Amino acid sequence: MNSIKTRNQVLGYMFILPALVLLLLFLFIPSIMSFYYSFTDYNMLTPQAKVFIGLKNYISLFSDEVFIKSLKNVLLFVVFIVPIQVGIALGLALIVNKKRPWNTFFKVSFFAPVVVSLVVTSVLWLYIVNPEQGLLNGLLSVFHIKPQPFLTSSHQAMFVIIALSAWQGAGYQMLIFLAGLQNIPSDVYEAAELDGANRWQKFINITLPMLKPTSIMILTTTFISAFKLITQPMVMTQGGPMNATMTPVYYIYRTGFTDRSLGYASAMSVLYGLAIIIFTIVQRKLTGTGEVENG
Template identity: 80%
Template sequence: MKKNRNQIIGYFFIMPAIILLLLFLFIPAGMSIYYSFTNYNILAPQDRVFIALQNYVQIFKDPVFIKGLQNVLLFVVFIIPIQVGLALGLALIVNKKRPWNTFFKVAFFAPVVVSLVVTSVLWLYIVNPEQGLLNGLLSLVHIKPQPFLTSEKQAMFVIIGLSAWQGAGYQMLIFLAGLQNIPAELYEAATIDGANKWQQFLNVTLPMLKPTSVMILTTTFISAFKLITQPMVMTQGGPMNSTMTPVYYIYRTGFTDRQLGYASAMSVIYGLLIIIFTVIQRKLSGKEDLSHD
């Protein structure tokens, strides 16, 4: 009797979380799947009809969606090594006891607490082709002004740089926690064995940070696929769709063009792609862990 009572009390405690998941995750996901098989237009909901797989067929013929996939894959390929490497480097810097260490921790973490919209607007002024700070600095070393966000070749790399700078501070703290959990005895033993600082980093620091690194890689990987704020604020997907991403295209299709049925189909396809890529990434990380055991 007491066991049943405890179970009922436990259900009451988790009920708010279950209700929130139903309202904001499972029910919207189910509605999105249903709408993906219709021609639902927000402005004419009464004209909604079932069109089977037409939306899904159209997706794979949509050059903008395909371009968005290419752009986000380019973003993922570059942002993961740059941002994770930067975060690890910053963590190694602040892990040592030195004057002004607290200041550096706050300074490195500060971009994380600033709104990404505000950060994107700030960078618009920095990379302005005509009066931007960055071109001003380049002129000091006799480098001609760069187009940056107005160039199809440079715009995505500007967004990659902004994203790495903005997000590295959060991952730095996670790496810092991992570094501080490494027993000092391991470094002492490595020093006695004649290992220099670089050898200690390769043979002690990196292996001990492996669980932390896998977690950071997974979260960075998933977050990179959700890229929307920076292109929306800085380029609106241009120039020539060179910074268009699937999430931004889904948003624009659903809420600007009002084609909610087609946007729902794209969200279903893109969600499945993220799941597949995440599973592959986790499998590869797991195999790498086993190969080092």
């Protein structure tokens, strides 16, 4: 029996070994190297001239106007995208959860933007919101609304990216919400109808409470993904205009791979990673994740 148990354990470790190797190569080792480089002036143009400079990179971050602006931008993005995208996803899930004609067509249509490359989607939206010949300004002109600058305006550019991101990502959360809705027993709704509950009362008192574990999972994943915003500003605005769409991840990329200043970029990565961990913990506490897990 001991030999069989040992063999099963070895077999189990062999199954997880490839995943552990990948985590080691692409997560743990790079994280350790990034932490080390953050205390140096490492530049890719002079890789042999790394000098230990202590906390100088971290101190410089607090006076870096572009980095501070990028933090404000991503916080604005998170504040808007999380409720908008989750709300749209829940609404779409409620629509396709009902048995009606063309339901499969609606499911495919709502999910289609998710399977399209985000780069392709961003390029498509560049044509839609083009200030001069864009489709959206063409539609606005029908209602006698003057053309909008959209991505060329420092006040509108981030909101265009928010709209694109909500449209592109809501289909994925919709499927998760749909699975949660279909796991709610129908007899609960039937009992509520017998008690005289209307649709709104059933939604508030049955649907939302029974979707709480699913909602918390979606909120957490959307929250973390929002902080990693990079593709849309990189493709659509290159961080402009006037750094209005610059995000920390994009700024880290530009600093590390365009300016070749890996030491400074590593310091940003470490500090920003810690900030995301703290925000995630706070978000989980506020949404009561611990209560769900303990229950």
